Amino acid sequence: xxxxxxDAKATWVSREIKFPHQLFRARFSPDGRxxxxxxxxxxxxxxxxRQEEPAHRSLGAHETWLSSLAxxxxxxxxxxxxxxxxxxxxxxxxxxxTKPIWTIPSADHDNVRSxxxxxxxxxxxxxxxxxxxxxxxxxxxxxxxxxxxxxDCIFSLAISxxxxxxVSGDLLGTIRQWNLAGGSKFVRALDASLxxxxxxxxxxDVGGVRSLAFNPEGTLLAAGGMKDAKSxxxxxxxxxVLVFDWLNGKVRSELRIKGKSDGPFNSLCFLSNGALAGHxxxxxxxxxxxxxxxxxxxxxxxxxxxxxxxxxxxxxxxxLLAACYLSGGSSGNGARKRDREKYIPNGSxxxxxxxxxxxxxx
Amino acid sequence: xPRPGSTSxxxxxHALSRRRVLGLLGGSSGFGSLLxxxxxxxxxxxxxxxxxxxxxxxxxxxxxxxxxxxxxxxxPFRNIPTSIPGxxxxxxxxxxxxxxxxISVIRSMCTKDPNHSTGVPRIQRGDPIDRGVxxxxxxxxxxxxxxxxxxxxxPYVWIKPGNxxxxxxxxxxxxxEYGALALGDGKAPIHIHRPESISAxxxxxRQILRERANQRFRSYRRASEIDAYETSYRVARQLMAxxxxxxxxxxxxxxxxxxxxxxxGRHILRARDLLESGVRFVKVNSYxxxxxxxxxNMSQRLIPQIDQPFAALIDDLDERGMLxxxxxxxxxxxxxxxxINSRLGRDHWPDCWSLALAGCGIKRGxxxxxxxxxxxxxxxxxxxxxxxxxxxxxxxxxxxxxxxYRHKGQKLAIAHDECGPIREIMT
Numbered sequence: 001x002x003x004x005x006x007d008a009k010a011t012w013v014s015r016e017i018k019f020p021h022q023l024f025r026a027r028f029s030p031d032g033r034x035x036x037x038x039x040x041x042x043x044x045x046x047x048x049x050r051q052e053e054p055a056h057r058s059l060g061a062h063e064t065w066l067s068s069l070a071x072x073x074x075x076x077x078x079x080x081x082x083x084x085x086x087x088x089x090x091x092x093x094x095x096x097x098t099k100p101i102w103t104i105p106s107a108d109h110d111n112v113r114s115x116x117x118x119x120x121x122x123x124x125x126x127x128x129x130x131x132x133x134x135x136x137x138x139x140x141x142x143x144x145x146x147x148x149x150x151x152d153c154i155f156s157l158a159i160s161x162x163x164x165x166x167v168s169g170d171l172l173g174t175i176r177q178w179n180l181a182g183g184s185k186f187v188r189a190l191d192a193s194l195x196x197x198x199x200x201x202x203x204x205d206v207g208g209v210r211s212l213a214f215n216p217e218g219t220l221l222a223a224g225g226m227k228d229a230k231s232x233x234x235x236x237x238x239x240x241v242l243v244f245d246w247l248n249g250k251v252r253s254e255l256r257i258k259g260k261s262d263g264p265f266n267s268l269c270f271l272s273n274g275a276l277a278g279h280x281x282x283x284x285x286x287x288x289x290x291x292x293x294x295x296x297x298x299x300x301x302x303x304x305x306x307x308x309x310x311x312x313x314x315x316x317x318x319x320l321l322a323a324c325y326l327s328g329g330s331s332g333n334g335a336r337k338r339d340r341e342k343y344i345p346n347g348s349x350x351x352x353x354x355x356x357x358x359x360x361x362x
Numbered sequence: 363x364p365r366p367g368s369t370s371x372x373x374x375x376h377a378l379s380r381r382r383v384l385g386l387l388g389g390s391s392g393f394g395s396l397l398x399x400x401x402x403x404x405x406x407x408x409x410x411x412x413x414x415x416x417x418x419x420x421x422x423x424x425x426x427x428x429x430x431x432x433x434x435x436x437x438p439f440r441n442i443p444t445s446i447p448g449x450x451x452x453x454x455x456x457x458x459x460x461x462x463x464x465i466s467v468i469r470s471m472c473t474k475d476p477n478h479s480t481g482v483p484r485i486q487r488g489d490p491i492d493r494g495v496x497x498x499x500x501x502x503x504x505x506x507x508x509x510x511x512x513x514x515x516x517p518y519v520w521i522k523p524g525n526x527x528x529x530x531x532x533x534x535x536x537x538x539e540y541g542a543l544a545l546g547d548g549k550a551p552i553h554i555h556r557p558e559s560i561s562a563x564x565x566x567x568r569q570i571l572r573e574r575a576n577q578r579f580r581s582y583r584r585a586s587e588i589d590a591y592e593t594s595y596r597v598a599r600q601l602m603a604x605x606x607x608x609x610x611x612x613x614x615x616x617x618x619x620x621x622x623x624x625x626x627g628r629h630i631l632r633a634r635d636l637l638e639s640g641v642r643f644v645k646v647n648s649y650x651x652x653x654x655x656x657x658x659n660m661s662q663r664l665i666p667q668i669d670q671p672f673a674a675l676i677d678d679l680d681e682r683g684m685l686x687x688x689x690x691x692x693x694x695x696x697x698x699x700x701x702i703n704s705r706l707g708r709d710h711w712p713d714c715w716s717l718a719l720a721g722c723g724i725k726r727g728x729x730x731x732x733x734x735x736x737x738x739x740x741x742x743x744x745x746x747x748x749x750x751x752x753x754x755x756x757x758x759x760x761x762x763x764x765x766x767y768r769h770k771g772q773k774l775a776i777a778h779d780e781c782g783p784i785r786e787i788m789t
Binding site: 021022024040041064065067082083084110111129201202203204205206231232233234235236262263281282283284285287306307309325327328330331332333334335339340343344345346 | 419434435437438439440476477523524624625626648649650651652653654655656658659660662663664667699700701702703704705706707709710711712713736738739
């Protein structure tokens with residue numbers, strides 16, 4: 001059967017999985033049959049989404065919140081990282097396997113904020129608070145190399161299509177390009193400092209390059225975050241994406257939203273038709289899933305949706321997974337009467353968006 | 363009343379203090395940041411002082427004093443052992459964890475107001491029973507109840523980011539005399555130096571003329587306005603005589619490093635110098651702790667900025683023999699919610715939060731109060747801000763049950779009538 005035509009404007013929610021704790025990361029497996037997610041409850045969650053009622057199981061070894069995850073492109077391996085610098089490798093397809101295959105106990109002195117795997121599956125690359133990019137063998141977790149040059153924590157990593165280049169984005173708005181093929185050398189820096197704010201009275205730097213994504217042709221690099229942060233307390237800013245022309249490293253367009261979201265773009269995905277998808281955060285109210293044609297600053301389309309922290313494109317290119325916030329009803333300032341009876345955490349919805357026209361029910 | 367800057371105060375304790383200080387100073391060119399521990403001890407013997415460090419907006423108890431690793435609301439940071447066996451703080455407080463045996467922590471504060479606009483004044487006034495008057499903030503209250511510790515210096519100095527000036531409103535019904543001298547960015551008020559073109563005699567003559575004009579003006583104006591004006595002038599003149607305190611060249615580079623070069627580090631170091639010089643009450647404000655958004659990234663950046671100078675201050679006061687006489691209070695208007703919101707922040711939470719105290723009359727190494735397993739509500743006795751005010755006044759030697767303000771013929775309690783001191787943390 002011919003696959004439905006990709007059409008961001010026709011996007012609809014085709015599936016939801018509710019979860020009682022906040023999930024900050026969620027991704028489709030390379031075969032599209034599973035979702036892996038993690039967050040506040042320290043467990044790695046796996047859903048087999050082949051059935052109508054997805055089968056769920058969880059894996060425990062992390063001792064703190066999960067901060068990043070990545071799948072091996074061909075082997076049944078899932079890599080998960082946490083806020084205390086630990087990386088585990090799991091066999092996610094073997095239901096009898098409940099312990100990590102290997103563990104890196106100290107991949108970073110604190111938070112491992114981003115993980116990527118090279119397309120050939122040989123190297124896992126991590127980066128985070130110590131501002132050092134580290135290369136690990138995917139089969140053993142043995143460290144292979146380090147790249148230094150960032151001056152503050154690294155939020156995001158991405159590998160160019162074909163695997164020639166690695167890019168890394170940091171808190172201060174610097175993107176560094178590294179040549180993966182020729183001995184992992186620094187190539188150039190791209191200026192995304194618009195995504196960083198340090199006001200005169202701020203106690204801390206705010207923002208950073210929270211997300212990076214290449215288009216399928218490798219001609220464009222999108223960097224997500226927010227600009228013009230107003231304080232280091234609420235950290236409200238204007239969600240912004242900078243699209244770089246990869247050839248000359250110049251900003252080709254600055255993409256914005258039309259809604260009122262006040263948090264950064266933590267995740268970006270290019271679709272096969274060249275459109276770009278991103279998701280923002282918003283304090284105590286809905287946020288939005290946004291689509292652009294990259295040469296038009298205003299969105300092509302947007303959907304009201306709770307805040308989301310990660311987007312993942314299904315291998316079929318027609319479904320988008322978002323790890324979304326779900327209010328447990330206890331948010332806001334101070335306790336209410338009913339809180340005395342039951343004060344519950346906020347949760348998550350894993351929401352799958354289908355990026356084509358919804359079929360008519362028969 | 364003695365002239366500001368003169369040494370003619372008749373108070374025996376002040377006379378002794380100054381003579382001893384001058385004697386101990388010997389040939390040194392002044393004190394201030396280089397005040398010797400021996401001199402500090404002399405001052406400390408005589409007077410009880412307070413340093414209130416105010417983290418405006420609300421520090422998260424989970425990311426600081428009460429990390430609760432077993433809670434479903436715990437943050438992502440590690441817990442680290444402190445110098446008190448069995449007690450852990452967040453890993454974001456490594457310096458304070460080292461000196462935990464010198465401080466007390468209350469983990470069961472339970473206050474009433476979840477809003478900044480009403481909560482800050484309510485907390486800093488001690489939330490007394492409403493008797494239709496504008497109660498003073500703690501600094502003004504202490505300035506009134508104990509008076510200046512050193513007649514050459516204002517009793518209440520407020521170090522804050524941004525602009526300085528004389529802030530009369532904190533004094534409430536006590537009147538402008540008990541307001542705060544605010545030092546913007548911890549710096550001396552501008553124009554503290556007498557211009558070289560004006561001689562000391564000319565300056566004195568101008569002062570007399572100004573006072574006479576005020577006297578005349580006072581005869582047909584509301585006194586409080588003139589009080590505020592005169593007080594600010596008097597305070598400025600006091601400081602003109604003590605500009606040595608603000609000489610940054612005197613700061614030991616090692617101290618700068620220990621306290622940190624960020625605003626809180628510089629301001630708490632300045633507070634130490636002011637306490638050493640004899641200011642009765644020093645408040646240090648830091649703003650932007652209201653982490654509704656990105657709480658965990660911000661806590662990672664903000665909490666070390668209080669950890670380092672707070673621990674350094676406690677160490678220095680202890681080393682100088684002042685910790686038994688100087689009360690240090692580190693607090694906010696409330697804590698932060700257990701639940702984590704849509705922007706990965708924590709909102710306002712007065713129902714169960716933590717604060718730290720040290721020094722004058724406070725036990726060393728007492729960790730008081732607890733929460734339920736998840737850190738949502740207090741388990742056992744919760745303490746309101748009125749209880750904290752009773753505690754503060756009690757350790758300063760002021761009996762909050764007996765001592766009353768008098769305002770327009772009315773006797774007013776200095777702290778909430780229905781609260782009492784927190785005995786568990788008092789020596």
